[in-house]
Amino acid sequence: MKPIDRVTETAEKISSMEIRGAGRIATAAAASLKEYALAVQAESFEDFNQKTAVAADLLLKTRPTAVSLSNAIRMVMKYKADDIDGARQAIATNADRFIENSQKAVEKIGQIGSKRIREGDTVLTHCNSNAAISVISAAHKSGKNIKVIATESRPRFQGITTIGMLDQMGIETELIVDSAVRSVMNDVDLVVVGADVITANGTLVNKIGTAQIALCAREARTSFMVAAETYKFSPETILGELVTIEEREATEVLADISKYKHVRVRNPAFDVTPHQYIDLICTEAGAISPEMSYLIIRERLGWEMKVESS
Structure with a gap:
């Protein structure tokens, strides 16, 4: 080859x-x-x-x-x-x-973020994020008795991977369909999700469904934390560029779509969570407020990254 x-x-x-x-x-x-x-x-x-x-x-x-x-x-x-x-x-x-x-x-994110999880807490997570799972795992390893609620994370069902990982760790876990989030949110003490992109003002782009979870958490007054490595922050957004939201194949949602004459399927892979809905972003550089994202980009990634890619 x-x-x-x-x-x-x-x-x-x-x-x-x-x-x-x-x-x-x-x-x-x-x-x-x-x-x-x-x-x-x-x-x-x-x-x-x-x-x-x-x-x-x-x-x-x-x-x-x-x-x-x-x-x-x-x-x-x-x-x-x-x-x-x-x-x-x-x-x-x-x-x-x-x-x-x-x-x-x-590993560092797990150590820092786990301090936000208390004994007896129920944590809700979405999709399958190594950083988010590291936070949960570190809390469990420290001896805290915790419970996790994981979403299926349709249409790719990444939540099935998550519950498998948590099960191997011996963590008590419940699996729910995505639309059940509001029904269980009053039982949740902390939401922990990963990130695909964090913009200069702390806005989160993550697996589709994340924004709805953040909205439910805000309405229920449940803390919402993002676990993300600093290389998931976007230097481009400092200069005003928008994040492209990937649209994937319709067949991921409806396998036999060809038999429908008047139906179109939209399959955005990600959605946007406003920084106002985020309580904390946990990085290897420390736990920060969303408004500090600009400093992470400037000090950890550098201005020249965008300039050189132009």
Whole structure:
């Protein structure tokens, strides 16, 4: 198999959601770029740079909403070298650093976020987020007696993955359909969700259904916390760019749609939760208010990320 074919294979897995979850997408892309850079043959340094740029762009186009993917690719591809061997090593080092930092970030988020969970709390979570599960897991490991309510997270049913992970941890869990959230919200002490994108003003873009959960939590006066690595914050939004909301295939929702003549299915993969509905964002840099997102972008990601990608 040619090196570019392996990148294509990873891109297809990301696009089809065989690889899913913002963090997993980001680390898979980083690992793929490392593998490609170490294997691809090039006639010149310029040829190498062009080929790696093509590979990066192939991965970048797979999931237009996930800023974790674009940030990961930029971090891996941000290198200075004078020759092919130097560039290969720089990309490999960047990829290894990103993957290691991502893993450490999830652990740190768990340690910080778990302090917000009290003994006897019931936690509601949506979709399947490593960061959110890390918070729940850390609370459980600390000896707190907690319960989790997980949504199915249609149409891809990521909640089934979540309950499997929680079950293996020995955490008491209930599974509910997405539309049952308001019915159980009065029994919930804390909502913990992950993030696909956090904008400069602290607005959250996450799995479809998150905004409705946040609205229910606000009405019920239930705390709503986001668990997110800092690379899920979007530098582009500082300069006014809007986040693209990915629309996926109608067949994910209605497999036999072709038999209907007058029906159209809309399948947005994400929705937008206003920062006013978020009580706290828990990152590896600490627990912050949504209004501090601007500082995370400026100090942790840097202005130059957007400038260089223009």
